[in-house]
Amino acid sequence: MSQHQHVMIIGGGITGLTAAFYLQKEAKENGVPVTYTLIEGSERLGGKIETIYRDGFTIERGPDSYLGRKKSMTTLIENVGLKEQLVTNETGQAYVLSGGKLHPIPEGAVMGIPTKMGPFVKTGLFSLGGKARASLDLVLPRRAEPEKDISVGHFFRRRLGNEVVENLIEPLLSGIYAGNIDRLSLQSTFPQFQDVERKSRSLILGMKHTLPKPSDRPGTYGKKKKGQFLTLSTGLSSLVKRLEELLDADSVLKGEKVTELVKLASGGYSVELESGRSIQGDSVIMATPYTTMKELLSEEVAVEGFHATPSTSVATVAMAFDQSALKKDINGTGFVISRKEPTTITACTWTHRKWPHTTPDHQVLLRCYVGRANDQEIVFQSDEEILQAVLEDLKNIMGITDQPTFYYVSRWVKSMPQYEVDHKQHWETLQENLTKQYPDIYAAGASYEGVGLPDCVASAEKAVENIIQKLRL
DSSP states (O other): OOOOEEEEEEOOBHHHHHHHHHHHHHHHHHOOOEEEEEEESSSSSBTTOOEEEETTEEEESSOOOEETTSHHHHHHHHHTTOGGGEEEOOOOOEEEEETTEEEEOOTTOBTTBOOOHHHHHHOSSSOHHHHHHHHGGGTOOOOSSTTSOOBHHHHHHHHHOHHHIIIIIHHHHHHHHOSOTTTBBHHHHOHHHHHHHHHHSOHHHHHHHHSOOOOOSTTOTTOOOOOSEEEETTOTHHHHHHHHHHSOGGGEEESOOEEEEEEOTTSSEEEEETTSOEEEESEEEEOSOHHHHHHHSOGGGOOTTTTOSOOEEEEEEEEEEEGGGOSSOOOSSEEEEOTTSOOSEEEEEEHHHHSGGGSOTTEEEEEEEEOBTTBOGGGGSOHHHHHHHHHHHHHHHHOOOSOOSEEEEEEEEEEEOOOBTTHHHHHHHHHHHHHHHSTTEEEOSTTTSOSSHHHHHHHHHHHHHHHHHHHTO
C-alpha cells in the first residue's frame, strides 16, 4: 500500500460529510493510511439539509426525502445507526392544477406516461385531440439516432404531444429539476425513458410492461400501496448531526472559506483560507457546485457549454394552520401546476398527509414552492410579499382564507443545477481535464451525476473509492 495520504474536502454539505465519514471509516476499520480535513465556508454543516423543530412540527427547509430505490442514502443512514428512524411516505391522490381546477393525476400514469387507458380517456386534463395525439405513441417508430442526447421536452413531445407534456409531464418533471424541460438532457435526467423507447418502441407499452404484476398471494388484493420515498422521523438534520458527532472534530473546519487552491511543484495541493491559514494535502475532493470549483481551478479545466445556464433559484414556504383552516377537505398529498396557470406557486405538498410524523394532531402543514427557470423574481421579494402571493393562490385553489399560525420562507439561490443537452459528455470531458491537469482532484456533488440526496452520497463514495484504490496500488 502507498504511503499516508491526507485528503482535503472542500464543502460540508451531504457530499462532503459523506466523503469524510467513509474516509474515516476506511482508516479505522481497514487500517487505510488516510486522514482528511473537511472545510466548510459557513458556520453550519449540511448544505441544503436544514430541519426546523417547532411546537411539535418537523419542518424541512431543503430536501424532505429521497427516492428509496437509490440505496446509497439508506446505506449511509444504516452505517451511522439511524435505521430505526427511517419512515416511508404515505401514498394518496396527487393532482395537477390546469384550467383553474385540480385534476387527479390519472391512475396508472408513471411520471406522466399513461399505462392504463381507462383513466387516461376519462380525465379532464386533456382535450379529445390531446388524447388522440398521445395515442400515436402506440404506432410511432423509434428515434433514428437513439444514442444521441436530446432534450426531455423534445423527446416527450414527439412521443405524446404538446398537451400531455404541458399539462402533466412538465409539471411533474420540472418539480425535480426546476428547469426548462426543452433544455434538460434526457440522458442525464431520465435515461430510463430512452431505454424504454429503444427496447419497446412505444413508451406506453414499454412502461406498462415494466410495472410490477399484481401479487397472486391471498390477502394482497386492495392492500395500500407503499410509498417510494424515505426520510427520517427525526428530520434529515438528525443525519447531519450524527455525522458531525462521528467525525473527528479536529478534522472539521467551519466558517473557513477557501480563497485559493494551489498545485504544488513537489506534489499535492495547498488550500488557502480567508483567515490566512494554509492547509496542504495529497488529494482534494471538491464537494462544491461546479461554479465554485471552476473559480478555484485554472480556466483550462472548464468545459465550454457545461452548466451554461445558471442554476435556478427557488424558494419554499412552509405554513402551519389549524385543521379548521381547510375549507375544502381535498383528499390527497398535494398538487403540481401547469406552466400555463397564472399562479405564483409551482407546487404544493400537503405535508401533514404525506408525512404524518411531521405534524401534531388537528394541525395542517403545507409546503409551497415558488420560482421557475424563466421566472425567478418572486424568490428575491420579501418574506411577507412571498407569503401573501402564496396565500392568494391557496385561497383560489383550496379555499384557505386564514393566516398561518407561523411560516418559514426558505430561499435557495442558484441551487438547482441545470443538466442541459450533452451534460453527460461534458461531464466526461471535465473528468478527463481534471485527470490531465489536476490529478488527485475529484469533483463530486449535485452538479454532476444527479441532484438527489442519494446521488450526492454516491458521488462522494465514488471519489473516496478512487482515492483508496490509488493508495492500494
